[in-house]
Amino acid sequence: MKKPIFLEPLFQERIWGGNRLSKIYGYQTPSNQTGECWAISAHSNGQNVVRSGELKGKLLEDLWREYPDLFGHFESDRFPLLIKILDANEDLSVQVHPNDDYASEYEYGELGKTECWYIIDCDENADMIFGHHAQSKEEFIRMVDNGHWNDLLQRVKIKPGDFFYVPSGTIHALCKGTLVLETQQSSDTTYRVYDYDRRDDKGNLRELHLEKAIEVTTVPHVTSKVEPAFIKMSGGSIITFVEEDYFTVYKWDVQTEMELMQDAHFLLASVIEGEGTLCTEDGEYALQKGDHFILPHDLDSFKIKGTLQLISSHPNYKGSQHRKMESTARRQMANI
The missing domain is CATH 2.60.120.10 (Jelly Rolls)
Incomplete structure (x- = not known):
């Protein structure tokens, strides 16, 4: 088949989401706390369907399984990538993702999560959390235990058009006022390190995953240089x-x-x-x-x-x- 396959986007509400996905792209989003557009996904937590043509209504996972010719018989047991647009109306949690080996063993066969971000738009003087200052695992644990977040977390300034490569093991967080296109492995595994003591809609503090986060975080931080x-x-x-x-x-x-x-x-x-x-x-x-x-x-x-x-x-x-x-x-x- 030599026809493009257009997909219907899928939306995820998040505590930090906003309304820019609707305002900028005209999407019919579920609320004014819509944080994520899952644009191209065959992940079990959110799958896109074909928008038009002879394959209209089929799930992307079904295409992957039933029509391998479309994908050049790419050697993978699952669709390998996930594309999102993220609207960070508030700060995201400080988080880290595991690699393939760790996720396969501890997350029921899930892929790891290496990702990258293209900054579509952001507020003036916006920044994000990208890396940390600890030089050893012991120092990292001590700073986390004592809540020394300002000393631990590394912030970088961002502007529209910037691109960041975020390998698994990287401490990171998008911050308020940022619109990002994310390309990532097809994974939905995130370990929260810090969440500003926010509470969910039931008044409970949101869950952290400190033990796993400490195990998978790269220490000391390594900045992956991007040379476009x-x-x-x-x-x-x-x-x-x-x-x-x-x-x-x-x-x-x-x-x-x-x-x-x-x-x-x-x-x-x-x-x-x-x-x-x-x-x-x-x-x-x-x-x-x-x-x-x-x-x-x-x-x-x-x-x-x-x-x-x-x-x-x-x-x-x-x-x-x-x-x-x-x-x-x-x-x-x-x-x-």
């Missing part, structure tokens, strides 16, 4: 933000018309700004801000016309020598 690669093209540009074990993430900035190639197993794409048209050999498809779609394996080339920005990604095989060889070959071809 910019390519100017006829009609626009491409930024490659990160290419790592689990995923590669791009920004497509279309000014007039860009012709692109599909050289991954499949591509995921989200329109974060503007509007235009996706053109394939099968036909033309209108694109507008807030659309999310999958470009299947057999869709080799396509054009995007208009003035719009998209964040796109594809999964990678962790530690796969074959994947590294393919990547090397593509770079060599590009230099010919």
